[in-house]
Amino acid sequence: MQDQRKPTPRLFGALRQHFPRTHAVTAGAASFALALTMFVSTPEVEAKRLSLPVNLSTMDEMNAAAAGVQQQRPEETAEPKLRSQSLKVQNGDTLSDLFQRAGVSATEMYQLLSSGKEAKQLARLTPGEEFTFHTDGDGALQSLELHRDRLNLVAFTRDEADAFTYALHQREADSYTAYREAEIDSSLFVAGSNAGLSQSLIMEMAEVFSSDIDFALDIRKGDRFNVMYEEKFLDGEKIGNGPIQAVSFTNQGKTFSAVRYVDSNGDANYYTPDGKSMRKAFIRTPVDIGRISSHFNPRRLHPIFKTRRPHNGTDYAAPRGTPVYAAGDGRVIKAGYSKSNGNYVFVQHGERYVTRYLHLNKRKVKSGQRVKQRQVIGTVGSTGYATGPHLHYEFLVNGHHRNPATIVRKLPKAKSIPESEMARFRSQTQPLLAKLENYEQPALAQRSEDNDNNSVN
Ligand SMILES: [Zn+2]
Incomplete structure (x- = not known):
């Protein structure tokens, strides 16, 4: 290659x-x-x-579901006098649009919809799914099949009592x-x-x-x-x-x-192969869109006060209303308003870490509340001493301000496999890692041959 x-x-x-x-x-x-x-x-x-x-x-x-379900091919209804018609769900289609296109009466649609809780799923349609209407000589609906995808088929069939019975046919890939x-x-x-x-x-x-x-x-x-x-x-x-x-x-x-x-x-x-999570304990930036408008700088000249004041955080300029996320799992220790901070939220993460979010347009969490990583805790604004809409974001480790833009990569990752689960982890992951290594071997051999050739040339 x-x-x-x-x-x-x-x-x-x-x-x-x-x-x-x-x-x-x-x-x-x-x-x-x-x-x-x-x-x-x-x-x-x-x-x-x-x-x-x-x-x-x-x-x-689907595979999880299929594992517990008897594998079965959709049954063919071999009634000779039935007429079959297949219709694809288009963007914006409702069930009544499809019934109308199939020429089946609304009365029958309501009869089907009220046939049981399984029929409720007919209200949730996704473009690309396919319906097959089977009607008799009088145009009355005998059965309706919904092909959710190539593995799942839902069927409603009229029985002797003139009611619709439901069946789910699943295939496993x-x-x-x-x-x-x-x-x-x-x-x-x-x-x-x-x-x-x-x-x-x-x-x-x-x-x-x-x-x-x-x-x-x-x-x-x-x-x-x-x-x-x-x-x-x-x-x-x-x-x-x-x-x-x-x-x-x-x-x-x-x-x-x-x-x-x-x-x-x-x-x-x-x-990792030894059970450490690949996920970060903290996301790199608490806003998705935005650019740094002011860096962490302990010796900065303040834009409003024109005096040397440390800038203990990173400012992300972003449009007013941009969602602000909790950088990691934690607990809100303060959420309020002050003249300088404007609307602010402070979050404690474990024993050692605190993140602070200032100048919010709106606060979305309350003091004492638990938050998950990437949960929206507020929106970008310009409340308090702010020259324009931006998020002022601080990261504290053991009470000391650190540079939020660079600290994240130095921090430990999210929770690793607990000791009590290591045996289970190893028994499931070692075969996969061994398999990957096996695949790699020929490639390694090939590469060292290439190297040998190169050295001869
Ligand atoms: Zn700032």
Whole structure:
């Protein structure tokens, strides 16, 4: 794969020129999202995204559901006098639109809807789903099938008592493990696409490592990744991808590995091979859109008072009303108003950390309330001593102000696997990591051969 050096554009090079380091760091999470979206605007990627038929999370749910359900193919109703008509749900369609198009009376629709609680789901339609109406010679509805997707079929059939009975037919996709690897020449996106990864899998991979690697700034030519994930097939045709199972990423010579684990509470997360969470305890910036308008600076000249006053936080300029998130799980220790702070919220995280959010337009939480990471605690405003709408954000460690723009990467990650669950964690993740390593071996051998050849030449 390294031999085929196609002249691909240096996307990251171009990006780095447009985003000087200070700006990119300041934009934080936004820069990460931006970096990825800048690569995904090519038409073939759009096409790929649109052609992915099944959304990943629903695939998981379906498999979980299917595991407990007898596998069954939809039954054919072989009544000779029945007439069948299939209609696709279009954007904005309601159930009555579809009944009208099928020429089935509204009276029958109401009869069906009042047939039981299962019929309620007919009110929730998604474009692309397909209805099949089976009507008799008089045009009366005998059965209605809703093909939710290729794996799920809901059927309502008229019985002898003239009532509709409900049945759910589910199929289970075949899962296979897929493995891809690539070395980055121009960008993660180009390398991932060339290796056959979908856009969403590339995003997923970037998200797994987002607290260790800044994908807008840190990626270098020669970085590489190895990723193992599930592919779902139905009747021999690929219908979607399952989640990433194990992945490793070498960035500037340093290798990070992660494995997916469903904990005893049923929550799926990514961990290092020794059970440390890949998730950050704190998000990098408490606003999604915004740019740093004033840096953390202990010796700053204050814009209003024109005296040397420390700037103990980072200011993010953002439009009034922009949501402000809690940087991490914690408890609101103060939420109120003061002449200088305006509307403010202080959040305590564990024993050591406090985050402060000032000049809010509105407060969305109260003192004493528990908050989750990324929960909206207020909106950007200009209350108190503020020259314009911005969030003044402070980060304190053991009571001392630290630079919010740089502290996050130095902090410990979210909760790791507790000792009591380590045995379970190991028994589930070690086979995956061993499998990933097995896949990697031939590649390593190949590379060392390449090196040998190079040294001979
Ligand atoms: Zn400030």
